[in-house]
Amino acid sequence: MTTGDIDVGDIPHSSDVPAPQTRDRVVIRFAGDSGDGMQLTGDRFTSETATFGNDLSTLPNFPAEIRAPAGTLPGVSSFQLHFANYDIVTPGDRPDVLVAMNPAALKANIGDLPAGGILIVNTDEFTKRNLTKIGYDADPLEDGSLEPYQVHPVAMATLTRGALEETGLSKKDAERAKNMFALGLLSWMYHRPSEGTERFLREKFAKRPELAEANILAFRAGHAYGETTESFAVTYEVAPAKLQPGTYRQITGNTALAYGIVAAGRVTGLPVFLGSYPITPASDILHELSKHKAFNVTTFQAEDEIAGVGAALGASFGGSLGVTTTSGPGVALKSETIGLAVALELPLLIVDVQRGGPSTGLPTKTEQADLLQAMFGRNGEAPLPIIAPRSPGDCFDAAIEAARIAVTYRTPVILLSDGALANGSEPWKVPDASALGTVDPNFATEPNAPDGSDEFWPYLRDADTLARPWAVPGTPGLEHRIGGLEKADGRGSISYEPDNHDRMVRLRAEKIGGIRVPDAEVDDPSGGADVLVVGWGSTFGPIVAGARRVRGMGHKIATLHLRNLNPFPANLGELLRSYRTVLVPEMNLGQLVMLLRARYLVDAQSYTKVSGLPFKAEELQDVFLGYLDGSHPSSGERGPAPQGVDE
C-alpha cells in the first residue's frame, strides 16, 4: 500500500463507495496502554471534530502512574469523545465505537460497549504472553466472546511499520506512530478534516521533522486503510451542530480557568500573582498561567502548598490579585492560611480542582467531595464564598466571578472545579474580551476615622457590602497592622473583649451571607413538574442529559443548577419548598444535600456515587424515573435515549 499520494484533505467519494450514513451523535472511546498516546489521539480527534463544527464533550480517563507496567489493566488509558449535530452536555455514557490498542484496553473497556457496537482492535498486541498477563485464557478475538459486536481486527503496528518502511526509522520508533494510524482510520470513518492534525504534528515535532513526517505517514496510512479495505464498508456523517451564532473554539476546564484568571486581572486592573505547588489535576493551570506573563501575571512555584497560598496572600496584601491553585489535599494544607485570609479580610482566590479522596485518593479521577471542606474546613467560624463551574467553558466565567466577589468583598473565595471539568473539553463560544466588565478595587487612600482625626481604621466597614478598606503598603498615612488575632471592630487593633469578638464573628458571617448572587433558575420546560433535581458543579451535564431523557419519555421533571454554594441564592429556599420532591445527585456521599436540609428544612433526597467517573445519563434517567409519579427505579421505563433529545 502506498500512502504518500493520498490527499486526505479532500476526501474522495467515488461512485462505488456507499454513501455515508448519517448520525445525530456518536461516542468514540480510544483505549490503550499509558504509553500508546491515547490522550493525544483523543485530543486530536477532538480538535478535528471541533473544527468541523460538531458540539462535543470529552472524558479523558488515565492512571495516576505516568507509565504503569506495559500491557497491564492498571496501565490502561482512555479518552472518550461525544460529538453531535445538536448541543450536548456529557461525554456520553457508552461508546458506539471502541478502539482497543491492546488486550488490557479491551478487557478494561469492553463491558461498556453495547451489543452491536463497533470494536476496532489492534491485533498485533494480542500475543499469548500479553493475553496471559491480564488473565485471558483464550484469545477473545477467536473464542467467540466478541460476537455481539462489529469487530474490526486491524494489525495496526504491522501496517504502520509497513507504511514507514522507507523512512529508515527503527521498528520500535515506527510502531510508536500506530496511534496516528488509529486516528487516521477513525478520521476517515467520520469524515473529519485532517489539515489541523497534520499541522499539529509538524509543529509538535518541529525539531525532529523525520518524526513529524512519520506520524503524518501513519495518519494517512490509517486513512487509506479505511478507504481501501473492504472491512469498513460504511462511513458516518455527523452534521455540524446548530449552536448559538458566534466564534467558537475547543477548550478544557483548566485552560478556561487559567484564561479566567488572566481576564480577572484585566477586569480588576490588578496584577495577578499565582502561588502554587504542583498537584494533579490542577498543575495545568500553573503551566498555562506561567505562559502569560505578558498579561502582568507572575507565577511562583512554591516549596509547598502552604507557601503557595502564603505568597498569594502576601501579594494580595500588597495590592495584587493573589491566586492559589490546588486539589483537595492541598486545600487541607492551606486551611490555616485561608483562615488567616478570612481574618485579614483580603481578596484571595483559591482554586480547588477536586479529585477522589480521602488522602491521596484517586489523583486522576473526579469527585466532588470537597464541598464541606471548602465550607467548613477551617478552625473557628471562618465563612467564605464558594463558587463551582458547571462545564469546562464555564470555568472561565466562574474564575472572573470569584475574583469579582473576592475584590469587592475583601474575602478569600474558593472555586471548586473537578477532574472531569479540568481535563474535559467542549466547544466554547469565545467571549468578547471588551465586554467582560470592570471591578474597581477601590483602594483606600485617605484616613477614614469617623471622628475626623487623621487615623486610619482598617476594619471600618462599607455600610452596603460590609467590606473593609484595602490600604496597600506604600500609601502614606494609612500605615496599619493586621493579623490573625481578633481585632477591634472598626479600629482594627487587637481586642480580646468578649462582646467585640461576638460582634466580629457575626459581622464576618453577615458579610459573606450578604454577598449578592444571582437568583437560582429552575428549568422546567413543560411546567408543572413536581420533582426538582438540584445539582452543582460538573454534574450539570449528566443531570440535564438525564432530565432530557425522561422528558423525551413524556415525563415532567425540573432541574436547578447551583453555581453559588455560599451564599446560596436568596430564592433557593422558596424554590425547594415548592416541589413535592427534591433530589440531589452528587459525586460524594451527600454533602450539598446535607447543607440544603440543614439550611432549609426540606426533606431533600440524595443520590450519590463516588466511582471516580462522572454520572451516566442513563443511570440518572433511571434514578429520576424512580422519583416520578407512578414509577419506581425497578419498574420505570429504561433503554436508550430517544434520538435528538439526548445528552
Next chain:
Amino acid sequence: MTDQQIAPALGALVDLGLPGIGGLDNVPTAEHPQSAKDFTSDQEVRWCPGCGDYAVLAAVRSFLPTLGIKRENTVFISGIGCSSRFPYYLNTYGMHSIHGRAPTIASGLAITRPDLSVWVVTGDGDALSIGGNHLIHALRRNVNLKILLFNNRIYGLTKGQYSPTSEQGKVTKSTPMGSIDHPFNPISVALGADATFVGRAIDSDRKNLTAVLGAAAAHRGTALVEILQDCPIFNDGSFDVLRKDDKENRLIPLTHGEPIRFGPAAEDGLGTHAVVADGLTLKVVEAASVDPSRILVHDADNHELAFALSRLSDQDLNHTVTGIFRDVNRSTYDDAARSQVAAAKEKGSADLQSLLNGRDTWTVAG
C-alpha cells in the same frame, strides 16, 4: 564556580536579574528626616519585664529612620511567638501572620512590590521548627527580604517548652528528664541553605546589632540575622556568659578583611586569642603562640570559612561568633521574576481577545 562566573554563561539564556546591588534601591526615600518616634505605634508594648525583645525593638525603632526610606514603604511581617508581636509596635505597615509562614507571605509581597523594604520577624520555634521549610527555601531563593530571627532557645508564648535551638539535656515543661533533641545551629542552617547574607548579634549589644541590621538592609537578597536574647521567664540568663565579665574571652566579633582576633588586647592592640585553621576545621589559639600568617582573616565572600566559623559556636557558648558571617551578591528571585514579566511584556502581545481565541476557531453563522 561563583555566581559571578556563572552569570555571563547563563545570561544569554535567562535573565538572572542580577542585583542592582542595594537592598533598598527601589524603595522611595523619605522627604524629611524621620525619628524613632515616627516609627512607634500607639500600641502598648506587652512583653514581659526584662524581655530581650524590648532591646531589639528600641534598636530597630532608632535604626529604621537611618535608612532614609519612606515609612509607608516599610513592612514588617511576623509569624507566631512572643517576638512576632513586633509589628504591632512599629508604625509601619505590618502583618502578624500564622506560625512559621511569615517568609511565604513576605516572599509574595517582596516579589510583587519592589518598592517596599520587607522585614520578617520570627523566633527559634517559628523559623526553625514549624517554619523550617519556608526559611530554607526563602534563603536559597534569595528574595529581597530581611529575616530577624530572635533566638531565646525556648518556647515562651506557650509557656516554656524546649525549642529546636535548646541545648540537649535542657529541663523544660515538656522535657522533665532533659531534652533529648539535638539542636539546630541557625547560622549553619542558613549557610547550608546557601543564604547570601548571614549575621548574628546579641540583643544587648546595640552597636553590633545596628551594624548588622544596616548591612542586612543594604544587602540585596535574603538576609538572615540571628539575634540572641533571653527569655527572663522561661530561660532566664541563658546567654549570661556572653554578657558577663568573661564575655570578651567568648565572643568572637567578625570584621570583613580583619584578622579574627578576640579577647583582652594583646601588645599589638588586637585580641589575645585568634582563630586558625586546623585541617578542615577551626580552632581557637593564643595569638602569640602561632605564626601571624596562620591567623585567619575574615572574608564574608568565603562560604566555607563562614560555615567553619558557624561551627565554633556550640551548645555551651564557649565561643560565640558575632557579626557578618557571609555577605555575597547573587541573583535575587524577585528581581529575576520581575524581569521575566517585563521581558514578556516587551516581547509578547497582551491582547486578551487573541489569547481567548487561540489558534483554531470556527464560526457559527446567525
